[in-house]
Structure formats: C-alpha cells, structure tokens
Amino acid sequence: MTSKYETHENDVLIIGAGGAGLRAAVEALAQGASVGVVCKSLLGKAHTVMAEGGIAAAMGNVDSGDDWRTHFKDTMRGGKFLNNWRMAQLHAQESPDRIRELEQWGALFDRTDKGDILQRAFGGHTYKRLCHVGDRTGLEMIRTLQDRGVAQGIDVYMECTITGLLKDGDRIAGAFGYWREQGRFVIFKAKSVVIATGGIGKAWKVTSNSWECTGDGMALAYDAGAELLDMEFVQFHPTGMVWPPGVQGLLVTEAVRGEGGILRNKNGERFMEKYDPKRMELSTRDVVARSIYTEVKEGRGSPHGGAFLDISQKPAEYVKRKLPSMYHQFKELADVDITKGPMEVGPTCHYVMGGIRVDAETTASSVPGLFAAGEAAAGLHGANRLGGNSLSDLLVFGRRAGLAAAEYAKKSTAPNIDNAQIEAAEKQLLAPFERTTGENPYTIHQDLQEMLQSLVGIFRTADDLTRALGELEKFKARAALMRVEGSRLFNPGWHLSRDLRCMLTVAEAVARSAFARQESRGAHSRIDFPKTEDAWGKKNQVIAKKGEAMTLSEVPVREMPAELKQLLAEDK
Amino acid sequence: MSDVTVRVFRGDRNGGAPVDYKVPLTEGMVVLDALHSIQAHQAPDLAVRWNCKAAKCGSCSAEVNGRPRLACKTRMDSLPLDQPITVYPMKTFPLIKDLVTDVSWNYRVNAKIPPFTPRPGVEWKMYQRDVDRVQEFRKCIECFLCQDVCHVLREHHLQEEFGGPRFFVRTAGLDMHPLDGVSRVAMARKELGIGLCNITKCCTEVCPEEIHITDNAIIPMKERVVDEFYDPITMLVRKITGAKST
Numbered sequence: 001m002t003s004k005y006e007t008h009e010n011d012v013l014i015i016g017a018g019g020a021g022l023r024a025a026v027e028a029l030a031q032g033a034s035v036g037v038v039c040k041s042l043l044g045k046a047h048t049v050m051a052e053g054g055i056a057a058a059m060g061n062v063d064s065g066d067d068w069r070t071h072f073k074d075t076m077r078g079g080k081f082l083n084n085w086r087m088a089q090l091h092a093q094e095s096p097d098r099i100r101e102l103e104q105w106g107a108l109f110d111r112t113d114k115g116d117i118l119q120r121a122f123g124g125h126t127y128k129r130l131c132h133v134g135d136r137t138g139l140e141m142i143r144t145l146q147d148r149g150v151a152q153g154i155d156v157y158m159e160c161t162i163t164g165l166l167k168d169g170d171r172i173a174g175a176f177g178y179w180r181e182q183g184r185f186v187i188f189k190a191k192s193v194v195i196a197t198g199g200i201g202k203a204w205k206v207t208s209n210s211w212e213c214t215g216d217g218m219a220l221a222y223d224a225g226a227e228l229l230d231m232e233f234v235q236f237h238p239t240g241m242v243w244p245p246g247v248q249g250l251l252v253t254e255a256v257r258g259e260g261g262i263l264r265n266k267n268g269e270r271f272m273e274k275y276d277p278k279r280m281e282l283s284t285r286d287v288v289a290r291s292i293y294t295e296v297k298e299g300r301g302s303p304h305g306g307a308f309l310d311i312s313q314k315p316a317e318y319v320k321r322k323l324p325s326m327y328h329q330f331k332e333l334a335d336v337d338i339t340k341g342p343m344e345v346g347p348t349c350h351y352v353m354g355g356i357r358v359d360a361e362t363t364a365s366s367v368p369g370l371f372a373a374g375e376a377a378a379g380l381h382g383a384n385r386l387g388g389n390s391l392s393d394l395l396v397f398g399r400r401a402g403l404a405a406a407e408y409a410k411k412s413t414a415p416n417i418d419n420a421q422i423e424a425a426e427k428q429l430l431a432p433f434e435r436t437t438g439e440n441p442y443t444i445h446q447d448l449q450e451m452l453q454s455l456v457g458i459f460r461t462a463d464d465l466t467r468a469l470g471e472l473e474k475f476k477a478r479a480a481l482m483r484v485e486g487s488r489l490f491n492p493g494w495h496l497s498r499d500l501r502c503m504l505t506v507a508e509a510v511a512r513s514a515f516a517r518q519e520s521r522g523a524h525s526r527i528d529f530p531k532t533e534d535a536w537g538k539k540n541q542v543i544a545k546k547g548e549a550m551t552l553s554e555v556p557v558r559e560m561p562a563e564l565k566q567l568l569a570e571d572k
Numbered sequence: 573m574s575d576v577t578v579r580v581f582r583g584d585r586n587g588g589a590p591v592d593y594k595v596p597l598t599e600g601m602v603v604l605d606a607l608h609s610i611q612a613h614q615a616p617d618l619a620v621r622w623n624c625k626a627a628k629c630g631s632c633s634a635e636v637n638g639r640p641r642l643a644c645k646t647r648m649d650s651l652p653l654d655q656p657i658t659v660y661p662m663k664t665f666p667l668i669k670d671l672v673t674d675v676s677w678n679y680r681v682n683a684k685i686p687p688f689t690p691r692p693g694v695e696w697k698m699y700q701r702d703v704d705r706v707q708e709f710r711k712c713i714e715c716f717l718c719q720d721v722c723h724v725l726r727e728h729h730l731q732e733e734f735g736g737p738r739f740f741v742r743t744a745g746l747d748m749h750p751l752d753g754v755s756r757v758a759m760a761r762k763e764l765g766i767g768l769c770n771i772t773k774c775c776t777e778v779c780p781e782e783i784h785i786t787d788n789a790i791i792p793m794k795e796r797v798v799d800e801f802y803d804p805i806t807m808l809v810r811k812i813t814g815a816k817s818t
Contacts, residue, residue, distance in 0.1 A: 045629045049623075
C-alpha cells in the first residue's frame with residue numbers, strides 16, 4: 001500500500017546524528033535492535049562538533065574531592081532548582097562511566113601527569129571537572145561515536161530531512177521525510193523513534209548554532225502530541241564573537257575563561273567584580289551574559305559592542321596548545337592574535353534548556369514509542385545549563401534513550417503506516433513550489449530572527465512578549481503563502497521553507513512560556529519581574545497541542561527525596 | 573564598500589556553467605558569506621553545504637580561485653577583488669548540484685578500516701607525550717580537501733585501489749594509538765594502496781587543520797609497510813619458514 005514511496009524499516013529509528021543520537025544508536029544496537037540513524041547533514045557534521053570546552057564528569061582526576069554529589073549540587077544550583085532532580089542525579093552518577101566508555105572506544109583526551117584524563121575548570125562547577133581535548137572536545141566525541149556506530153553496523157541515512165512523525169493510533173509508527181539530494185520522499189517504518197535533533201538557535205539572529213538547529217525534533221514531537229517543557233529558558237552564551245559581521249555569534253569557548261581569561265570593559269575594569277565577586281569570570285552563563293549585556297547597554301562596551309576577553313597574560317605556547325581553534329579562529333577571521341591582545345565578545349543564542357518532556361529513567365515522551373535525548377529533551381538543566389553538562393547529557397541520556405527504545409521495540413509488533421498522513425505531508429511540502437507569487441523563505445527567516453532577537457532576547461518584558469506573539473501570528477500567515485523557486489534537486493530555499501515552520505512552532509512555545517513566567521530565574525530575565533519568586537520555583541510550564549491551538553499549563557516541580565534535599569541543604 | 577563579482581558554478585549531473593553574481597562586500601567577509609548572500613537575495617536554490625561556519629565541521633569545501641579550500645575560512649580580502657572570484661565544486665567527486673558533490677565514496681572507504689581495538693587486559697593509562705602525535709591526526713574534520721587535491725584520485729581516478737590521504741591519516745591514528753592492539757599495515761598496503769602515493773605533499777598543503785599528513789602519517793605508514801613486507805631479514809625468515817606475505 002505504500003509502494004509509491006521508498007521505504008526503510010528498522011526496529012529503532014533515531015532522528016539526529018549528534019552526540020545523543022549516535023550514543024543512542026550504539027546502545028540500541030548493543031541491545032540487538034536494528035537501528036537507523038537519519039540526519040540532515042553528512043555523518044560527522046552535526047552541531048556537536050562545535051562543542052569545544054569539555055565534558056563534565058566527576059572523575060576526580062585533578063581534584064580528588066569531587067564526586068557525583070557535588071556535581072549534582074552544582075547542576076541543581078546552576079538550574080535554579082527547576083531541574084528534574086532524578087535526571088540531575090542520574091547524570092552526575094553516570095557521566096564518569098560514559099567518559100571511560102568513550103576512551104575505550106578510542107577517544108584520546110588530554111592527560112594528567114599520572115596518565116589519567118585531564119580535567120579543567122568551568123563556570124559553576126565546584127571542582128576541575130571537564131574532560132577535554134584542547135578546545136575540540138565535541139569533534140573527538142562525535143568521531144569516536146561515529147566510528148563505533150559504523151563499525152557495529154548502524155544504517156545511516158545521511159542528508160535526509162524528517163518532516164513528520166507517523167502514528168498508528170496513539171503509538172509511533174515511524175517518520176516521513178525527503179532526501180535533500182534529490183528531493184524524493186521517503187518513509188521510515190519503526191517500532192520506536194528517538195528524537196535527538198538538538199536545539200533551536202537558528203531562529204535568533206545572533207547565534208552560535210548552525211543551519212540545522214531549527215527545533216525540528218521539538219516541533220515534530222509537539223505535532224505528534226508530545227509535551228514541551230521549560231521552553232522559556234533559552235541560554236545566551238556570554239561569549240560569542242561580535243566582529244566581523246559574518247562571524248557575529250560564533251562561539252568563543254568558555255574554556256578561555258576556564259583557562260584564566262579575564263573580562264574587561266572599555267575602561268579596563270574587571271566588571272565581574274561587581275556582578276559576582278566570588279566566582280568572577282567563572283560565574284554561571286546566565287550571570288556572565290547579563291553582565292556583559294549590561295556593560296554594553298550602559299556605554300562601557302568595546303568598539304564593536306561587546307566586552308574584552310583577555311587570555312594574553314598566559315604564555316603564548318600554552319594558549320596555542322590549550323585553545324588552538326580559538327587561536328586560529330580569531331587570527332584568520334578577525335585579524336586578532338589572542339596570545340597578544342584581547343578578543344571582543346558578546347552574548348549569543350546558544351542552547352535551549354527546554355524541550356520535549358521526558359521520563360527521567362527512560363527518556364520516554366508521553367507518546368508511546370517516542371523517546372527524546374540531548375538538547376531536544378528537557379529537564380536536566382532546569383533554568384540554566386552549566387558549561388560541560390551538555391556533552392555529558394548527550395552521553396548519559398543518549399544511552400538511556402537507546403536502551404529504552406530498543407526494549408520498547410522488542411515488546412511491540414510492527415506498526416501500520418497510514419497513507420493519509422503521508423499524502424497530507426507531501427501536499428504541504430510541495431505547496432510552496434506551486435505558488436506563482438509569495439515571499440522568499442530567506443526573507444521571512446531573516447525577519448523572524450530580527451524579531452526574536454529584539455523581543456525575546458536576554459531581557460524580556462510583558463510588552464515585548466505580547467508584541468512577539470502578535471508578530472508570530474503574522475509570520476505564520478506569511479509562511480503559509482511563501483514561494484519556493486527551482487527544482488526539488490538539492491534546493492536550500494525549499495529546505496528552509498520547511499525548517500521555518502519548525503522555528504515558528506518553537507518560537508511561539510518560547511514566547512508563550514516566557515510571557516507566563518512572571519519572575520526572573522536562570523536564563524529567563526524579566527525586567528518587569530526582576531525577582532526570583534519562591535512560588536514560581538515550584539512550577540514548570542508545559543506546552544501542548546490541543547486541536548490546532550498551542551496551550552500552556554503549569555505542573556509542580558517533582559518533589560526531591562529527603563536525602564537529596566539534605567544534600568542541598570548541607571552547605572547553604 | 574564596493575561590490576565584488578563572484579563566479580559560481582551552477583549545474584548538475586547533466587552539465588552546467590559558471591554564473592556571475594555581484595555581491596556587496598562587507599568587512600571581514602568570507603567566501604561562504606558571499607554564497608549565503610547570493611542564496612538570500614539572488615539564487616535561493618544555490619546548493620552549498622555548510623554547518624559550523626568556523627572551520628570545525630569540514631562541510632563547505634570548494635575550489636576557490638582554483639584552490640581547494642574551506643569557504644568559511646577563506647577571507648574575501650585575501651583574494652584579488654578586481655577580478656571575479658571563482659567558486660567551483662570539488663573536482664574529484666561526482667557532482668550533485670552547484671557546489672555539492674557526492675562524497676559517499678569516502679564513507680565506503682572508511683568503513684573498511686578496522687576500528688580501534690584495545691589490547692586485551694590493557695591498563696587505561698596514557699601520557700600526554702604518547703597521545704600528542706595521535707591527537708594531531710584526530711584534528712581531522714573530514715573536509716576531504718586532501719582527497720580532492722590528491723592526483724592519484726583527481727587525475728588518475730584510482731578510487732578502487734587507493735584510499736587517499738584522509739584514510740592514511742585515520743589508519744596512522746589508529747595504529748599509533750598507544751593502547752591499540754591491531755595492525756593495519758597490511759590493509760594500508762593492499763586495500764588502501766599506500767604505495768601509489770608518491771609524496772608530493774599536495775594534501776598537506778591544503779589541509780585546513782594543518783595536519784602534517786605526508787610527514788607524520790603517510791611516510792611512517794609507508795615505513796611500516798617496508799619493515800613488514802620488504803625488510804630483507806623478515807623476507808628471509810619468511811622464505812625459510814614458508815610463511816606467506818599477506
């Protein structure tokens with residue numbers, strides 16, 4: 001009945017080939033499932049390669065006092081206690097094993113004098129905790145997982161975009177999409193699906209994220225009936241490049257500060273003394289980003305509207321060895337030698353703490369057979385993520401997702417594919433080709449980025465957010481009428497027309513959640529509600545689709561067991 | 573600032589031709605910025621791969637003014653702007669569309685290489701001085717520019733017999749891993765045809781990660797092949813014991 005379309009069948013289908021997707025694939029395969037991984041880019045190019053600073057794990061190789069309890073406490077504090085405590089606990093407990101596993105699969109981390117994995121300091125972490133390879137940790141991780149997965153026998157469907165999840169009644173049945181190369185449609189039939197599609201940063205103008213980060217997985221899951229949690233918490237990384245214009249937003253790793261980098265304003269003042277005298281540059285990202293933003297806004301910024309970040313007090317050879325890609329990035333793209341002078345940096349949209357609401361142990365969403373891990377899922381990081389906790393998140397929950405998805409697949413029968421769902425998806429995808437008038441998707445995307453940047457940024461107000469929600473309605477109307485030129489053969493304009501729909505869904509979820517949360521907490525700063533309110537500390541917000549409408553509700557933060565409460569109370 | 577002419581190859585498997593686009597020059601602009609500007613304002617269906625825009629993912633490989641380079645790392649002001657800047661797809665790989673080529677052959681070669689296999693019962697201790705040289709190889713971002721420029725692949729089309737610089741780097745990285753217990757020397761010789769490389773160092777010249785591909789990966793692997801297969805004493809032992817060379 002589906003002979004019209006190319007069809008692939010696996011027990012477990014994983015959408016996304018970054019750290020979480022590949023780790024899930026390796027685990028599902030180890031459980032005996034047949035595994036397909038589908039990704040928008042070539043294998044090995046996912047945004048995980050951009051992760052620079054390191055993977056947080058309480059291994060205690062450098063600071064022997066470290067243990068999972070301290071990592072747990074740091075994560076909960078960084079997340080302003082909105083985190084799912086169980087996820088934070090599992091993450092802190094399991095990260096060291098996940099790192100050792102990577103090493104056993106061939107990863108080569110920087111070493112201590114004793115021959116162990118070296119660990120560096122990072123914002124919000126009590127101890128030196130980040131396992132790293134210079135400033136290219138993400139590349140090491142993705143290459144290791146990719147090699148492992150390929151050697152074990154995953155099916156990889158590269159340069160393929162999933163445009164919708166398929167369901168058989170309530171349960172998941174697979175996914176529908178197109179090959180980017182030819183524009184041909186394709187069906188993936190699967191007993192369980194893991195969403196590991198990463199973030200949403202490409203909806204903002206100044207971002208560290210690549211073209212892939214358009215919130216696809218969240219939008220797919222939302223459309224399939226899953227819930228989104230904590231969407232108001234969008235992390236602006238304090239240090240992105242600010243000049244030249246073409247690289248605005250490009251990440252400058254926190255490892256620069258971890259290795260001793262100092263922030264100054266145009267008057268030469270080390271301004272973090274004012275905002276967080278105790279932790280200074282190694283305060284949490286929300287605090288440092290707001291501090292830089294405030295310095296610039298009050299007229300103390302650098303020539304191109306940022307702050308100065310200086311590591312040149314360290315020996316040049318040390319800087320080149322520990323931060324090689326930063327050295328090259330600034331030298332080649334900005335004509336700055338970071339061993340001799342300061343960089344100019346400013347906040348850049350980097351990460352979303354919110355995402356698909358999942359079960360802590362299994363990463364299961366509310367849709368039977370649908371799982372989610374990594375940035376696409378929510379819960380671990382609460383209101384603000386600590387640097388280094390993302391890569392460990394990918395490993396810990398990527399593995400758990402692969403495990404649970406394989407177990408689910410074992411227990412279930414092959415689903416049925418419903419042709420009507422596919423025909424509707426196909427019609428929607430091809431509509432922009434049929435219009436003779438209408439806007440170019442690039443124009444709409446650019447306007448959306450400008451709008452979110454100015455109305456749903458680091459500091460928010462009810463007025464701005466109300467305006468943003470109004471604007472989003474207009475954007476939806478414009479997107480419904482956009483036009484795509486050319487053929488279906490590798491056509492980026494067409495690809496964007498579809499990614500744009502996902503961005504509009506997640507942008508609305510962010511704006512609605514941000515409007516409703518009348519307090520400031522972690523990465524969510526309301527100028528009109530500057531205080532952190534105890535009452536709001538007991539609530540998470542959930543976005544769900546009811547009919548065609550987006551609805552928002554509150555759910556209580558999960559109660560922590562007494563022994564963990566005790567742990568957090570100890571050194572207050 | 574003024575406009576620049578960017579001459580971009582447009583076409584697919586059925587043929588194509590360069591097309592000139594006028595692009596407004598901005599400060600610090602790289603070639604990929606120019607391509608994005610063309611996409612946004614003049615040719616929304618212009619096909620180009622890219623991801624990180626920071627020379628970390630190796631997606632935006634192309635031939636700029638005849639030289640294999642990453643478009644995200646090539647500054648416009650490093651090129652002569654009084655004449656058109658030409659941007660062509662990598663020549664060694666079959667064209668899909670515009671600047672996008674079919675690089676799937678690389679993934680097929682890669683799958684043949686035995687993965688990291690730790691020696692049984694090994695202690696997981698390694699020292700920085702022992703991992704330094706392998707870490708150099710692991711910087712590889714798989715942009716395939718070394719494959720593109722290698723004349724064994726580019727001019728002689730020996731894809732069936734030859735793995736290319738990228739996979740000598742990977743093989744060397746695995747063989748030189750302090751805890752690996754498998755030799756890939758025979759495979760470098762036979763399946764990857766390392767003998768066909770005559771060390772012209774073109775690969776090293778274009779590597780955006782500045783990996784010393786020829787000196788640090790290919791030559792040591794060639795030496796291991798010689799030691800294992802052509803060393804007179806080993807050959808004599810083989811003759812006496814009757815062991816066959818692999």
